[in-house]
Amino acid sequence: MPDPVAIGIDIGGTKLVAATIAADGRVLDRQRRETPAHDTGLLLDTLRTSIRQLAGERGDLPVGIGIAGLVSPDGVIRYGPNIGVRDVAIARELADTTAGPIAVVNDASAATLGEQRVGAARGHCDVVMITLGTGVGGGVVVDGHLLLGANGFAAETGHIIVKEGGRRCPCGNRGCIEAYASGTSIGRIAAERAPDHPGETVLRGLDAPTGKDVSQAALGGDPLAQTVLTEAGTWLGVAAASLVNLLDPEVVLIGGGAALATSRWVVPAASEALQQRMIGAEWRKAPAIELAALGDDAGMVGAALLAADRAQRGAGENEGSLA
Numbered sequence: 405m406p407d408p409v410a411i412g413i414d415i416g417g418t419k420l421v422a423a424t425i426a427a428d429g430r431v432l433d434r435q436r437r438e439t440p441a442h443d444t445g446l447l448l449d450t451l452r453t454s455i456r457q458l459a460g461e462r463g464d465l466p467v468g469i470g471i472a473g474l475v476s477p478d479g480v481i482r483y484g485p486n487i488g489v490r491d492v493a494i495a496r497e498l499a500d501t502t503a504g505p506i507a508v509v510n511d512a513s514a515a516t517l518g519e520q521r522v523g524a525a526r527g528h529c530d531v532v533m534i535t536l537g538t539g540v541g542g543g544v545v546v547d548g549h550l551l552l553g554a555n556g557f558a559a560e561t562g563h564i565i566v567k568e569g570g571r572r573c574p575c576g577n578r579g580c581i582e583a584y585a586s587g588t589s590i591g592r593i594a595a596e597r598a599p600d601h602p603g604e605t606v607l608r609g610l611d612a613p614t615g616k617d618v619s620q621a622a623l624g625g626d627p628l629a630q631t632v633l634t635e636a637g638t639w640l641g642v643a644a645a646s647l648v649n650l651l652d653p654e655v656v657l658i659g660g661g662a663a664l665a666t667s668r669w670v671v672p673a674a675s676e677a678l679q680q681r682m683i684g685a686e687w688r689k690a691p692a693i694e695l696a697a698l699g700d701d702a703g704m705v706g707a708a709l710l711a712a713d714r715a716q717r718g719a720g721e722n723e724g725s726l727a
């Protein structure tokens with residue numbers, strides 16, 4: 405078994421997964437616990453236990469933590485709605501667990517770095533990822549560096565506005581891509597359409613369909629479900645066009661829990677919408693829209709590799725991935 409270069413931790417809304425990670429992204433020793441949500445003290449204790457158990461004799465392993473929410477570059481979780489935390493200086497609180505650096509980063513950004521280093525976008529320097537789940541997230545790697553932004557809030561791709569005055573988004577704005585393509589939104593849109601749908605649809609019989617219900621119905625041949633997913637793909641392509649026009653990536657990855665089940669409808673529609681809106685289409689090929697490869701491990705692996713980079717370079721905390 406290769407030596408670990410870092411510990412990676414993914415703090416999800418319900419489960420907390422931690423592992424030692426090899427330089428090639430391999431997951432070596434994995435632990436899974438329940439996330440103690442809405443209890444900062446217990447969350448920090450759980451993280452300390454995980455780090456100490458995984459580090460063993462190694463008191464200097466770098467630690468990378470991915471978490472859903474807004475994370476500032478100095479390792480403070482400003483707002484993590486799924487976990488119920490606000491303004492927790494995680495890196496500082498955990499400093500006594502390791503002599504190595506502690507990198508704390510938004511989970512979708514961490515996943516993007518993981519995919520760029522050792523996953524579906526390996527070998528590419530400029531990568532955009534959009535993650536589809538209950539919400540919509542994403543990340544950006546520019547010239548091999550994870551884009552964090554001035555406050556650490558960069559690459560909130562879910563809140564790119566695709567329709568001014570459009571559907572209400574949980575963030576409070578209207579018309580964000582999350583309001584059209586998240587699992588929650590897809591379920592709602594299907595529920596709104598089902599009563600007036602002219603043909604048969606299994607969605608009419610469901611009280612409050614989820615995104616998962618819609619993708620299952622689509623896989624079962626339901627035309628309304630397939631239409632709703634195709635439309636979500638078109639909206640994603642509209643958002644992707646803005647990202648491509650801004651960043652000119654080599655590849656656009658679609659990741660997250662809902663990506664695989666919906667890709668048959670989402671990816672072709674997104675590719676077409678992107679092609680139609682991309683500037684300079686005469687002189688460049690549209691970047692391929694591809695599925696992410698690392699699954700649920702992407703954020704944990706990416707966070708670990710980010711921390712390992714920082715250890716290697718002795719880099720400041722606000723510097724991203726220094727390839």
Ligand SMILES: [Zn+2]
Pocket residue numbers: 562563573574575576577580582
């Ligand atoms: Zn929004």
